[in-house]
Amino acid sequence: MRVLIIGATGRVGSAVLAACLSKNHTVTAFLRNHNKFPPELLMHPRLHIHQGDAEDHASLVSAIRDQDTVIQAAVYGSTSPYGTSDSEKVVRCIIGAVKEVQANPSRRRERPIKLWVMSGQVMMDIPGYGTHGNPLIEGDVFPIHPEHYKNFEFLQKDAGGVDWSLLCPGKLDQGDVRVLLYNIR
Numbered sequence: 001m002r003v004l005i006i007g008a009t010g011r012v013g014s015a016v017l018a019a020c021l022s023k024n025h026t027v028t029a030f031l032r033n034h035n036k037f038p039p040e041l042l043m044h045p046r047l048h049i050h051q052g053d054a055e056d057h058a059s060l061v062s063a064i065r066d067q068d069t070v071i072q073a074a075v076y077g078s079t080s081p082y083g084t085s086d087s088e089k090v091v092r093c094i095i096g097a098v099k100e101v102q103a104n105p106s107r108r109r110e111r112p113i114k115l116w117v118m119s120g121q122v123m124m125d126i127p128g129y130g131t132h133g134n135p136l137i138e139g140d141v142f143p144i145h146p147e148h149y150k151n152f153e154f155l156q157k158d159a160g161g162v163d164w165s166l167l168c169p170g171k172l173d174q175g176d177v178r179v180l181l182y183n184i185r
C-alpha cells in the first residue's frame with residue numbers, strides 16, 4: 001500500500017513511519033524540515049520524502065495524489081494554553097486536498113483514499129471511567145486538546161465523500177505505536 005505520513009518527524013509520525021516500512025508499505029514522509037529526519041532512513045528503497053507545509057494546499061495535493069492511505073500525525077494538540085495549536089487548520093487543509101485529489105477524473109477508478117486522523121483518548125467515552133474507584137481520564141478534568149473535539153465535529157459535518165477515521169490512543173510510547181498500527185490497513 002502507498003502511505004503518506006503527514007508530520008513524519010514527530011513522536012507519533014516517526015514511529016508510524018518505521019512501522020509502515022517494517023510492514024512493507026511504500027511510504028512518503030511529508031515533513032517541513034529535512035534536517036530533523038534520521039539520515040540513515042533516507043536511502044530506504046521504499047521511502048520517499050515530500051518537503052512541504054501541511055497548511056499549503058498545493059503541496060498537500062501533490063503529495064496525496066498518488067496515495068492509497070494518508071495518516072495525519074502533524075501537530076500535537078495543545079495543553080496549556082488550550083486551543084492554540086494549528087491542528088484544526090491542518091486537518092481542514094488535508095480534507096480540502098483529499099477532496100480535490102478525489103475529484104480528479106484520473107482517480108475515479110481507484111479506491112477512495114483512506115484518511116486516518118490522529119486524535120486522542122480524550123475523545124473516548126470509556127465505560128467505568130470517572131466512577132467510584134476508577135480514575136478520571138485527563139480530558140474529564142481539564143479541557144485538554146480541544147482541537148480533537150473540534151476536528152471531530154468538522155469531519156462529521158464537512159468531510160462528506162472522504163473515507164476518514166479517528167485514531168484515539170492514550171499516551172503513546174514507541175511500542176504502543178506499533179500495536180496501534182495493526183488497526184491501520
Ligand SMILES: NC(=O)c1ccc[n+]([C@@H]2O[C@H](COP(=O)([O-])OP(=O)(O)OC[C@H]3O[C@@H](n4cnc5c(N)ncnc54)[C@H](OP(=O)(O)O)[C@@H]3O)[C@@H](O)[C@H]2O)c1
Nearest residue numbers: 007009010011012032053054074075076077118170171172
Ligand atoms: N504523543 C502522544 O503520546 C500522543 C498520544 C495520543 C495522541 N497523540 C496525537 O498524535 C498527533 C501527533 O502528536 P505527536 O506527539 O507526534 O506530536 P509531535 O511530536 O509534536 O510532532 C508533531 C509533528 O507535526 C509536524 N508539523 C507541525 N506543524 C506542521 C505543518 N504545518 N506541516 C507539516 N508538519 C507539521 C512537526 O514537524 P516539525 O518538526 O517541522 O515541527 C512534527 O513532525 C497529535 O494529534 C496528538 O494529539 C499523541
